[in-house]
Amino acid sequence: MELTAKELKQYYKEIVEMIEEKKDYLCELDRKLGDGDHGVTMSIGWQAINDKLENELVAEEDCSKISITVGKTFLSAVGSSVGPLYATGFLRGAKEIKGKTVINDQDLAQFWIAFAKGVKERGQAEVGDKTMIDTLEPFFQTLEESFSESQDFVRSFRLAVEAGKKGMESTKDLLSKRGRSSRLGERSLGAQDPGATSAYYILSTFQSFVETQVLNVGV
Numbered sequence: 001m002e003l004t005a006k007e008l009k010q011y012y013k014e015i016v017e018m019i020e021e022k023k024d025y026l027c028e029l030d031r032k033l034g035d036g037d038h039g040v041t042m043s044i045g046w047q048a049i050n051d052k053l054e055n056e057l058v059a060e061e062d063c064s065k066i067s068i069t070v071g072k073t074f075l076s077a078v079g080s081s082v083g084p085l086y087a088t089g090f091l092r093g094a095k096e097i098k099g100k101t102v103i104n105d106q107d108l109a110q111f112w113i114a115f116a117k118g119v120k121e122r123g124q125a126e127v128g129d130k131t132m133i134d135t136l137e138p139f140f141q142t143l144e145e146s147f148s149e150s151q152d153f154v155r156s157f158r159l160a161v162e163a164g165k166k167g168m169e170s171t172k173d174l175l176s177k178r179g180r181s182s183r184l185g186e187r188s189l190g191a192q193d194p195g196a197t198s199a200y201y202i203l204s205t206f207q208s209f210v211e212t213q214v215l216n217v218g219v
Contacts, residue, residue, distance in 0.1 A: 001154060001214055002104050005061045005088065009053055009211045012070060016050040018205050019198075026198055032191035041080050042198050048077035061101045067094035068109075082195060083134070085119045092118030105153035107208075109143060112157070113202075116140035119199075127167070132175040132195035139164035139203060145203050154214055161200075161207045168200040 003011075019026075019042050026039030029133050060066050071090030075083045093115035097107050116136040125133040143160035150156060171193035 001108075001210065002102050003063075003068060003108065003210075003213065005063050005101050007213065008063050008103070009057060009060075011206060012049060012055055012066070014205055015202055016053075017047045019046045020159075020200055022198070026194050028100055029192055029194040029197055033194065037080075038194040038198065039083075041078055043084060044072040045086070046084065049073050049132040056094040063100050063103050064094040066100045067097070068093075077152040079115040081123075085123050088122040089115040089119040098140055102178055105151065107149075108153050109147040109156065112160075112206075113140050113144055128174060130171045130193050130196075132193070132199040133150055134167040134171050134174070134193065134200040135164040135203070136167075154210055157207055157210065163202050164200050171196045182210075 019039075023039035023043045027036050028039075030036045030038035049070050052069050057066055057069055058169055060069075067090045071087040071094065074090070077083070077088035078086075093111040093182060096110040096114045097103050100107060103111070116139055120133050120140075123131065123133060125131040127134055127137050139160045141155055142163040146156035146159050147153060170193070172190055174189075174193075
């Protein structure tokens with residue numbers, strides 16, 4: 001499959017809409033572990049990105065430049081720790097699609113693997129720490145393995161998102177080891193990590209988006 005720059009921008013618009021829908025739920029999750037503002041933080045970042053999508057990025061055809069702008073805009077809009085994490089992810093992904101106006105299966109796989117690895121490297125967290133890495137590491141490992149074997153991006157991405165979902169759900173049974181919520185100790189058990197949840201939503205939104213694209217072109 002292939003995605004044009006216009007379609008990539010449409011995907012980013014879909015994240016904007018999804019975050020608005022999930023904002024209250026993400027804050028509800030965060031109230032159990034932190035400041036209760038994760039949904040608001042994500043909304044601030046994506047509303048800033050939406051402004052770029054509707055203005056300076058309208059005519060942009062370079063997929064890499066679009067993703068660089070997304071990452072930098074999120075970073076400047078969001079002051080919390082999640083800002084540098086997503087910014088690193090989108091900037092690393094952008095390197096994999098440099099100068100491309102259309103991105104194919106190989107490009108998409110490389111983009112998402114670089115994105116997730118970039119977040120992990122910047123955040124220095126491990127699986128089991130009750131963070132977004134509990135979603136992203138099983139996601140990128142599965143995507144890497146499945147795509148290298150099958151070269152079928154849509155199927156590989158679906159499997160990777162399923163692995164990420166299991167990782168997200170596993171955070172309910174983990175003690176927080178990073179950030180403010182680590183002070184809660186045993187009280188952090190039973191609560192799903194909001195960062196792991198929003199990361200899963202961003203990935204699952206892309207899964208839905210590409211599967212719709214495939215259906216639309218009749219592949």
